[in-house]
Amino acid sequence: MTANPVALGIVGAGIMGERLLGAALSQASDVVRIAGIWDPSAEAMARIAAAFPGVPRLADAAAVTAACDALYIASPPSSHLGYGRMALASGKAVFCEKPLAVDVADARAFVAEAGGRGAVNFPFASSFGVATLTRWIGEGAVGTARHITIEVAFATWPRSWQMDAAGWLDGRAQGGFTREVVSHFLFLSRRLGGPLTGLKATADYPEVGRSERRIAATLTAGALPATLAGNVGTTAKDDHNIWMIEGEAGAVRLRDWSIAERRMADGSWQPDPEALPNEKMRPLVLRRQLEGVAALVRGEAHHLATLAEALEVQEMVEGILKG
Incomplete structure (x- = not known):
């Protein structure tokens, strides 16, 4: 890039915050520079200090906001809008982890306040696999599209690599696989199909105080009917998922996050x-996401998930969880 890297601040040093930080340093140092990071957990900050000793560890979220051009919010969902409003009030751009929030009414107000100064981290916006599906669809592999199918399954919830955050990830207030995983595939349906409407859903909560273990839903993406199924305990894999679009001429799908198939x-x-497995593709996709953040900061056109798209996804997610 010819322009100077934009200054990115990070609030939240959990899995997602650390993942984007690593991608910024290893894949996109010409796109963004890290202005600072903060997490209320001393343990998380110590982990960042050990893994990334050159990254500024700042005193609080306000200090990170003051130091950056764009604030990446990677904290638990119920805190997203508070940090987002802090950034907007300081004239900074917002790049928020999904889901946008858990309170739909407050999220609607936030989107109205923010205008175009924010985006949400749905990596399918930058996915090489999604780009392949889009090309195949354009070449006629599906023909006239007729149906979208979404399937997600997990050995356990949270997944094995998320257990440190189980306190909120497995709670009904802001956790569960519908918010954390299904939201990605709803976004993909929105991008490739159209506006999400007509939701009918059920959600099962067999364990008191814990998040959903099964969901089933039907909805419409543009003119396309879509079916959705999600389950915990029905696969030996940490995480298995399929997004498929079928038509009169054939079908294409994205499997396990990154594998495009026809x-x-x-x-x-x-x-x-x-196609590459997700763990190999992820850093390359995150670079594309960070390129989008730089464009957002500069007021240029970008491909990232807009706040309006993320709100539409959130409305569907919260509707599913209400069953």
């Missing part, structure tokens, strides 16, 4: 030969 005449699925 259905052959014999019913088998052929992956894109250039």
Whole structure:
């Protein structure tokens, strides 16, 4: 890039905050520079100090906001809007982790306040796999689209690598796999299908005080009917997911976050030969996301998930959880 890197501040040093921090330093140092990071957990800050000793660890969220051009909010969902309003009041751009929030009415107010000064971290906006699906669809692999199918399944919830955050990730107030995972696929349906409407859903909470263990829903993405199913305990994998679009000419799908596949005449699925597993693709996708953040800060056109799109997804998510 020819412009100077934009200053990115990070609030929240959990898994997502650390992941984006690592991508910024290793993949996108020409795009963004890290102005500082803060987390209320001393343990989290100590972990960042050990892993990234050169990154400024600031005193609080206000200090991070003052130091940056854009604030990346990677804290638990119920705190997103408070930090977002702090950034907007300081004239800074907002890049928020999904979901946008858990309070739909407050999120609507925030989106109205923010205008175009924010975006939400739905990496499918920068996905190479999604780009492949889009190209295949444009080439006629699906023909006239007729249906979207979303399937997610987990061995346990939270997933094994999230257990340190189980206190909120497995609570009904702001956790659960619908907010954390299904929201991504609803965003993808919104991007490739159209506005999300017509929701009918059920959600099961068999364990008192814990998040959902099964969901089922139907909705419409643009003119396309969509079905959604999510379950915990029905797979041995940490995380298994499929987003599929079918039409009169065929079907294409995204499997396990990053593998684009198309259905052959014999019913088998052929992956894109250039597809990479998610753990290898993620840093490259995050660089694209950070390029979008830089464009957002500069007032340029960007491809990131808009606040309006994220609000629409949140409305669907909270509707599903109410069942």
